[in-house]
Amino acid sequence: MKVRYFAWVRERIGKPEEEIDLPAGIATVADLMAWLSERGEEYAYAFENPKVIRAAIDRAHVRPDAGIIGAREIAFFPPMTGG
Amino acid sequence: MKVRYFAWVRERIGKPEEEIDLPAGIATVADLMAWLSERGEEYAYAFENPKVIRAAIDRAHVRPDAGIIGAREIAFFPPMTGG
Amino acid sequence: MATVRLQREPFDAASEAAQLRRGRGDIGAIVTFTGICRQDEAGAPLVAMTLEHYPDMAEAEIARHVETAEHRWPLLGVTVIHRYGRILPGEDIVLVVTAAAHRQDAFAAAEFLMDYLKTRAPFWK
């Protein structure tokens, strides 16, 4: 599964995207954020306040309780500022 | 005093403007319209329904009861259509 | 900051907008409205429209409405050009360009001026 990061989420984690093999038991966007936070300081910093993080599955906005099984691309980003 | 006509008021009267020497007793825009109506068929036709005619004195909108003494230019025209 | 012009000739919307913003760093939004003579302006096919106006009065009245807009919204520039005379379908009739720091002000002022120009300005079709 491809995970992409934008804006300060990307800056904190230090990379724009990565391929991730999901362990069993990670079913929702919120689960994935919690699991990512455990991967290191940079992830913990990026997801320290998960309520402000927005997510998209396959380029459509989703809520934290959305299921991620079968998703090809999940993105995390701060609230959009517009152009 | 210069009197100017626009749009169908001009078309009915058959000229865009004329110089007029006002007789005594013509004090308001409404007086002037009534007096003009007496000048011939074309004027009578133009002013047959004075309520729809708009007037301006020296290029500012005025109501029919506006005084015309001292005016340099009086204009009569139908309601504006905009551009 | 404000330009009002009545003219028989066509105008160039792009160069008017370019002139309004030239050398300025405070403008964040430019709204350009172009009114065009439609083929069926009166409901039936149109060969040409002849727009009559009251020359000095139209300029003065439009300028007065531009002033009103400038008082009502924080504008950084306004241009109004209105044509008169014979206008063919597909040709431009009227141009309003408004510049402001923020989009809402530029939109509101352009709409206000166009509402006036299309309904109460001293023009007759």
Next chain:
Amino acid sequence: MATVRLQREPFDAASEAAQLRRGRGDIGAIVTFTGICRQDEAGAPLVAMTLEHYPDMAEAEIARHVETAEHRWPLLGVTVIHRYGRILPGEDIVLVVTAAAHRQDAFAAAEFLMDYLKTRAPFWK
């Protein structure tokens, strides 16, 4: 009738508007909105702005909002161009052009699209 483009390069608002109306006699109103990078975009002097976006998602989302606008107002053409990357003060950021028979529809659709683009489109400053 609808064009949506995201690009790094500057755009030419005039040629986009010209393209929208070319060969048509039913368009009576064109609204062109240009959003410009201000010198003091963030309140403080700005050297340059870097606009990040989520490429495919931004295009799809903008196209969806253009469709909504087309359903809500009788439009005869819409063009949206949004730049990304490094943008200098005084440079254009975003262009919305709407064409309609009547001015109210063109204004309303342009404002609707700009409200979306400036607040909720997948861009980050």
